[in-house]
Amino acid sequence: MGKAKRQMKLNLFLLNAGHHEAAWRYPGTQPERIHDIRYYAQLAQTAEKAKFDSIFLADGLAVGRNIKHGGSYGLEPFTLLSALAAVTERIGLIATVSTTYNEPFHVARKFASLDYISNGRAGWNIVTSGSEQEALNFGAEAHLEHGKRYERAREFLKVATGLWDSWEDGAVVLDRDTGVFADTDKVHVLAHRGETFSVQGPLNIPRPPQGYPVLVQAGSSEAGKAFAAQHAEAVFTAQQTLEDAQRFYADLKSRLAAFGREPEELLILPGICAVIGETESEAKEKEQELNELTVPAYGLQQLKNMLGVDLSSYPLDGPLPELPDIRGINGNKSRFELVSGLARRENLTIRQLIHRLAGARGHRTFAGTAVQVADQLEEWFTNGGSDGFNVMPPVLPEGLDAFAAKVIPELQRRGLFRTEYEGATLRGHFGLRRPANSFASAAPAAR
Amino acid sequence: MGKAKRQMKLNLFLLNAGHHEAAWRYPGTQPERIHDIRYYAQLAQTAEKAKFDSIFLADGLAVGRNIKHGGSYGLEPFTLLSALAAVTERIGLIATVSTTYNEPFHVARKFASLDYISNGRAGWNIVTSGSEQEALNFGAEAHLEHGKRYERAREFLKVATGLWDSWEDGAVVLDRDTGVFADTDKVHVLAHRGETFSVQGPLNIPRPPQGYPVLVQAGSSEAGKAFAAQHAEAVFTAQQTLEDAQRFYADLKSRLAAFGREPEELLILPGICAVIGETESEAKEKEQELNELTVPAYGLQQLKNMLGVDLSSYPLDGPLPELPDIRGINGNKSRFELVSGLARRENLTIRQLIHRLAGARGHRTFAGTAVQVADQLEEWFTNGGSDGFNVMPPVLPEGLDAFAAKVIPELQRRGLFRTEYEGATLRGHFGLRRPANSFASAAPAAR
Incomplete structure (x- = not known):
């Protein structure tokens, strides 16, 4: 028997009415x-029927x-x-929770x-929170600095894993x-x-079925990558080109050995916002239609959030002004780099940049037929750009229905995606081991 | 048309394998x-089929x-x-969450x-947390003092209601x-x-269907009653005798007017742990069998938690020693009073006290036939002792099944309990108004 063909992991990123801002x-x-x-139950059941690995919020x-x-x-x-756990059976369920x-x-x-x-389907997208407004809802006068947030995240995770380990298997x-x-x-x-x-401690519930939930991370800054290399089992990332994706993939995977980890212990899943049409031109028209529904004031505010600069006094159809140095950014550093780089590389006007970001806030957007979308995914997957994808439908439920009905069968025909769930846990879908318990040998017992 | 007969409210208190400690x-x-x-889905569906108002954790x-x-x-x-919300339709869902x-x-x-x-079935049992061990899981060196916990609870609730009000109806x-x-x-x-x-603020979700979840409270100390009179819409309480229940009921209801509230705006629901048998003697035997399964070391620890005194060096079949003054208690003050009063009044040995508390930790336990249980409930309900009950099955699922199959039909025959849900929200079941929005007139708007 030959080695089974490597297959991609697909996560469904659910967001309100869809990822496109309009x-x-x-x-x-x-x-x-x-x-x-x-x-949401209907969306989750569609995704489960299509054999997605997981849903992510x-x-x-x-x-x-x-x-x-x-x-x-x-x-x-x-x-x-x-x-959703109560109305699904197999699909993984990944929650974003801030350590800050x-x-x-x-x-x-x-x-x-x-x-x-x-029954073992939980995943945790570990974030450190990037906005001043969040701080104001939790009694903080100012937002914690980027490096400090990651220090806190490390200690937070150490405590959380310790608590999950506080009950050995067989303790009950x-x-x-x-x-x-x-x-x-x-x-x-x-x-x-x-x-x-x-x-x-100990935690007031025994060790969960998966030992720990699958640990996910989505920060692509230097601090984010360092954290991911040590702790993450899946990484969501925004990459605009295959070259950028390959660079990110090689970089992150190369960092694993330093922590005694194998490359397959961390899955890299770039975002993809696919606008799907029966023909390429139908897809492009749909994308254009969506972009024309954007409200410039909203796009400018989004740009302000990502770039830290208010562009509302500049002409929408003119170029971007000089941007600040990345070292002054205390929010999402990697997104700043991606967006400023995109504008520079493609010489975009402010309006063009708003449209480029409207689909998925800096994640890759692609408009085409289901076969063309599958081609794009295959190209990245087979050329060292990814282990799978974070699927971000521009509109719901239509964008998910189209992906499930047309792109996934095409990927399955190519042998690139499962036709049945092999297991019942998220660790099982992702091919990840259940982590060992740090207390499993002798350690001081609770009374 | 005559006035509809007053009917009791029934909450199901779910606890692991049942309320009895064995x-x-x-x-x-x-x-x-x-x-x-x-x-839990099975238990919740049984309760919903029996038309319970709510489930409580x-x-x-x-x-x-x-x-x-x-x-x-x-x-x-x-x-x-x-x-459970995803697999039920009508029954209320009350969560205990600490403000400390x-x-x-x-x-x-x-x-x-x-x-x-x-869809409008949430309730919040507001607790201030009573144990030192909880403090140690949240970075606190010592447990916050009883009065301070209630001060914090008041401010906490003020913020929470303000956040629920931060979106007016029609804002979306x-x-x-x-x-x-x-x-x-x-x-x-x-x-x-x-x-x-x-x-x-504002909160990052619009005002919930009920305006606020139903606000529940379960502390019966002086501070607890003062808080309940001002804020609570339902109160769970442990009362051993009809006289005590009447005193508590009259006291708490009399405090409402000071806050401009009507008596029916707060429901008083004493706990009842009913051991149900086909005959009275079968019920008593079952109770005895359960009591004989208790482990004295466990009961002694429970007593220590409630009384603040370690009784393990005293003979199990002897009397209780002198107990400390209630002013020194920084946990559940009203439970201390109830338990010490019970031991004194009935002149119980330590073992007898353990057995009396084993069923429901100080809540009333009654063993008898379904008709006898219904008689007991009717007596309290029609004589100013309660607006309904917090039903605490000693064993699950059997104790719930018996209550649903035998006690509830008996109450329905007497016209004391609904045969169909009248509405679909917990406020509807409890006959409570949707609270007005404090921002509903002009107030400073968010950007």
């Missing part, structure tokens, strides 16, 4: 249903500055994904709970005859005393 | 399933000291209730999300033609700057 104005989308669990802890023209809000990830505005005990516990509720005995509920030799205090956190 | 050792219980969503933020002989842990309330170890922005948002996911416009997503005149910053919290 999605809510596009015919057929359902922005009035973005707080309706049946809307982004998250922020403040209303955006743009609520007049678009909705940067929605249901909270733990509650929404737990509800949370307590590790709560987060470890909720992920353990989601992992039980879903349930011996009805002797009355022994738990083997206390297998339940451990953590007694963490660190720079930021002081957490006693 | 439930997990009792034949037919399923302690191995307490992390299995299908177990207690919660703590630390593993108990008793894990050798019993499991004081489980799935986290937001995740579990969100999953949480941030109001997170809690307000998760309850709004649960309220959307359940979704005008596809003009590109106006939200009417920013109806979205408000909170700009709260208080003793403990500093929260800007």
Whole structure:
């Protein structure tokens, strides 16, 4: 028997009425249903039927500055994904949770709970939060500096994994005859005393089915890559060209050995916003139609968020002014670099840049037929650009329905994507091991 | 048409394998399933079929000291209730969440999300957390003092209600033609700057279907009653005798007028742990069998938690020693009073006290036939002792199945309980108004 053909991993990134910033104005989308669990259940069931590895929810802890023209809000990830766990069977469920505005005990516990509720399908997209407005909702006067946020994230993750390990497998005995509920030799205090956190443990729920939820990361700055190389098992990234994707892929994979990790222990999944048509021209028209529905004031605010510069006093059809140095950016550093580089490389006007970013905020947008989309995905996947993709439909449900009905069968015909789930956990789908328990040998036991 | 007969409200308090501390050792219980969503889905669906008003989950933020002989842990309330929201239609879903170890922005948002996911069925049991061990999981060296916890709870609730109000009804416009997503005149910053919290707002989700989740409270201390009289819409309470229940009921209801509230704006629901048999003697035998399955070491630890005194050096079959003054208690003050009063009044030995508390930790336990149970409930309900009950089955699923199959039809025959849901929200079931929005007139708008 020959070696099985390498197959891509596909994550579905769900966002309100779709990823395009004008999605809510596009015919057929359902922005009035973005707080309706049946809307998400239907999307999740479509994705599961198509054998997606997982569903992913982004998250922020403040209303955006743009609520007049678009909705940067929605249901909270733990509650929404737990509800979806009850109406799906196999698909992974990845929640974004910030390490900057949370307590590790709560987060470890909720992920353990989601992992039980879903029978081993939970994933955690670890973010450090990038906006000043989030700080103001949590009593902070100013946003924590970029480097400090990653220091906090490291300690946070250390505490969370320690808490998940605090119950060894087999700790719950349930011996009805002797009355022994738990083997206390297998339940451990953590007694963490660190720079930021002081957490006693054990966690008040046994070790989750997957050991830890799948650890995901999406920051592509230097600090983000260093963190990912050590801890992440999947990385979402925004890459505009194959060359950039290859550079990022090679760079990140090369960093793993330093932590004793193999290349396949970290999956790299660039975002793709595919506008799908029956013909190429239909797809391009659809993309154009969407772009024309954007509101310039919204796009300018998005650019301000990404570049840290207010461009509203410059002519929309003129070039961008000189941009600040990246070292002054305390938000999403890699997105600043991507957007400023894109404008420079392609010599875009402000309006053109807004349109280029409207589809997926800096992620790659591609308009074409299902076969052309599959070609693009195959090219990146087989040429060292990715291990799969973060699929970001421009409009929902249509963009997902088209991807599921046309692109996925094409990928399956090429042997590039599964036709059946092999397992039932997210670790299983992603080919990741269940992590060893750091307490599994002798360690001080809880009373 | 005459006035409709007053009917009782029934909440189902779910706890692992059942409320009796030996439930997990009792034949037919399923302690191995307490992390299995299908177990809870089945219980919730049984309760919904029986027309219970709501399901309620207690919660703590630390593993108990008793894990050798019993499991004081489980799935986290937001995740579990969100999953149950997806597999039920009408029943209310009440989560316990502490104001001492949480941030109001997170809690307000998760309850709004649960309220959307359940279409208006969320309730919040507001607790201030009573144990030292919880403090140690959140970086605190010592547990916050009782009075301070209530001060924090008041400010926490003020912020949470302000955040729920930060979006007026009708703020989400979704005008596809003009590109106006939200009417920013109806979205408000909170700009709260208080003793403990500093929260800007608005919340990143519009006002939930019920306005606020139903606000529930379960502390019966002086501070607890003062808080409840001002804010709570339902109160869970432990009362051992009708006289005590009447005193509590009259006291709490009399405090409402001071806050401009009507008596029916707060429901009082004492706990009842009913051991149900085909005959009275079968019920008593079952109760005895359960009590004999208790482990004295576990009961002693429970007593230590409630009384603040280690009784393990005293003879089990002897009397209790002198207990400390209540003013020295920094945990659950009203439970201390109830337990010490019970031991004194009935002149119980330590073992007898353990057995009396084993069923429901100080809540009333009653063993009898379904008709006798219904008699007891009717007596309290019609004699100024309660507006309904917090039903705490000693063992699950059996205790719930028996209550649903035998006690509820008996109550329905007497006209004391609904035969169909009248509405679809928890406020509807409880006969509570949707609260007015504090921002509903003119107020400073968010950008």
